[in-house]
Amino acid sequence: MQLDEWLCIGIPEDVLEQASAWLARLDADHVSLDERQRLSVWLDEDPLHRWAFEELSQLYARAATLSQVRGQIAAPRVLMFPQPAPVPAPASPTPTGEGDTDHTAPRPLRWQPVVALVLIAIGLVLSQQPAQPAAAQHEHSRPIDHNLINGD
Amino acid sequence: MSKNLFSRLRLNPFASAKPASPPARDIERMMNEIHTQTRKPLLASLQRMLEPAQAEEVLQEAYLKLLLALREERAPEPRAFLYRVARNQAISRLRHQKVVEQQGSHVQMAMQSQQHEAIESRVSREEEQGALLEAINALPPKCRQVLVMRKIDGFSHGQIAGVLGISTKTVENHLARGMRLCREHIVAGSARPADAVEPASKTGEKDLAVG
Numbered sequence: 001m002q003l004d005e006w007l008c009i010g011i012p013e014d015v016l017e018q019a020s021a022w023l024a025r026l027d028a029d030h031v032s033l034d035e036r037q038r039l040s041v042w043l044d045e046d047p048l049h050r051w052a053f054e055e056l057s058q059l060y061a062r063a064a065t066l067s068q069v070r071g072q073i074a075a076p077r078v079l080m081f082p083q084p085a086p087v088p089a090p091a092s093p094t095p096t097g098e099g100d101t102d103h104t105a106p107r108p109l110r111w112q113p114v115v116a117l118v119l120i121a122i123g124l125v126l127s128q129q130p131a132q133p134a135a136a137q138h139e140h141s142r143p144i145d146h147n148l149i150n151g152d
Numbered sequence: 153m154s155k156n157l158f159s160r161l162r163l164n165p166f167a168s169a170k171p172a173s174p175p176a177r178d179i180e181r182m183m184n185e186i187h188t189q190t191r192k193p194l195l196a197s198l199q200r201m202l203e204p205a206q207a208e209e210v211l212q213e214a215y216l217k218l219l220l221a222l223r224e225e226r227a228p229e230p231r232a233f234l235y236r237v238a239r240n241q242a243i244s245r246l247r248h249q250k251v252v253e254q255q256g257s258h259v260q261m262a263m264q265s266q267q268h269e270a271i272e273s274r275v276s277r278e279e280e281q282g283a284l285l286e287a288i289n290a291l292p293p294k295c296r297q298v299l300v301m302r303k304i305d306g307f308s309h310g311q312i313a314g315v316l317g318i319s320t321k322t323v324e325n326h327l328a329r330g331m332r333l334c335r336e337h338i339v340a341g342s343a344r345p346a347d348a349v350e351p352a353s354k355t356g357e358k359d360l361a362v363g
Contacts (some may be wrong), residue, residue, distance in 0.1 A: 003280040005342035006243045007335055010200040016335075019330035027302070028324060029309050047190075047197040047235045050328070054236065056331050059284075063303040063334070066285055074289050075300040078315055 003059060011052045018042070023060060069140035159226035186230055187215060194238055201242045210245065231305035277341070287337035289329045291330055299334075 034141055043050050047100065048116060066073065189213070198207035218234045221227035227234075244321045275283075288296060297316070301307045302323075 002275060003284060003338050004275045005339050007244060007339055009243065009246070012254075016332055017328070020331045021324070023331065024324040024327040027237075027309070027327065028320065032299075044231065047194050048183075050232065050235050051197070051239050051265070056335065059335055059338075060303070060331055061282070062284060063288065063299065065281065066288065067304050069281070069285055070304060072285060072289075073296075073300055073304070074293075075297050077305065078301060080315070 001146065003062060008052055008055050011048050015046075015048050015052050016056070019049065019056050022053060023056055029061075171298060174222070174225065176223075179219070181213070182222060182230065183219055186218070186234065190231065190234060194235065200244055202245060206245060207242075210238055210241045211243055283338050283341050284334065286341065287334040288330075290337050291333055295326045295330045295333065298323055299330035334351060 011019075022042065025035065026039065043053060072079070187261045194214070196208060197209050199209055202210060214234055218227060218230060221233060223232060234299045244351070288299065291299065294316075298312055301315075302309070303314050306314070309320045309323045312318075312323050316323075
């Protein structure tokens with residue numbers, strides 16, 4: 001499967017809209033079983049549905065491989081600073097620690113979006129400077145090895 | 153029957169290591185069922201891409217490949233396999249046709265069908281990456297931001313929604329739209345110069361400043 005002029009060829013616009021919507025839905029943080037079943041039904045309705053879904057899916061997956069050229073993409077990088085959650089009062093320790101494992105692992109950190117927004121603003125200001133010509137910034141990228149579904 | 157059972161369990165040291173294939177009867181039944189269910193829609197879909205005679209050929213080839221795959225147990229999802237195989241074959245023909253057009257008909261007559269693969273013009277990985285990079289940079293700024301945060305920077309939908317102050321539904325909409333626009337850009341970019349479509353707005357940087 002290639003990213004060229006044959007990508008999703010012959011597939012009508014409304015099917016592409018549906019397929020991309022399904023793909024984005026399936027990419028979400030929580031997907032219900034009902035939704036997965038509805039997707040399965042939709043995929044079986046028409047070969048065009050399945051083609052669109054698979055090919056857009058491949059395109060979507062390939063976007064992730066651009067991390068090597070992140071600097072050439074015009075999108076500010078968001079940094080989120082963690083804020084440690086308040087530490088609870090320590091529990092009374094067991095006298096001899098028999099059998100009990102030590103439960104002093106750090107609690108998960110909480111992210112602070114406000115700090116992130118400040119950094120986005122900084123990033124937006126910085127990115128107003130004219131982009132460097134692509135040739136000057138081009139890093140020689142190593143060939144990327146991917147196991148694509150169709151074994152291309 | 154018991155001989156089959158033993159060979160599956162590998163109790164018989166003289167049996168071949170290869171497990172028994174599914175009974176031919178089952179495969180035939182499955183093929184008939186799939187054929188009945190899929191022939192019409194698959195032919196119709198192929199006819200969107202190819203002329204009727206070619207579509208019919210590709211259809212037959214696809215069923216044949218499915219049959220072989222079922223026998224060798226290479227198709228755990230028969231319908232998906234069938235559709236993918238048909239699609240690949242159709243695209244392969246389209247690609248081949250285009251190359252032949254460009255090189256002239258005398259090449260076509262000299263060629264065997266097995267040489268389709270060799271003569272097809274294919275873009276390299278680097279060219280694909282370049283096209284994708286361009287496509288992403290040509291996206292509307294918010295769309296691009298969401299897509300990049302998700303696929304490259306690895307944030308969840310919830311995190312993106314929180315940071316950008318939008319709903320997760322809007323995040324999904326941006327992702328869906330981003331995919332479609334990238335696809336359009338890539339397809340347009342691959343067209344011959346005479347057919348080239350103007351890529352999407354080149355005011356990407358200016359838009360970024362406006363936010």
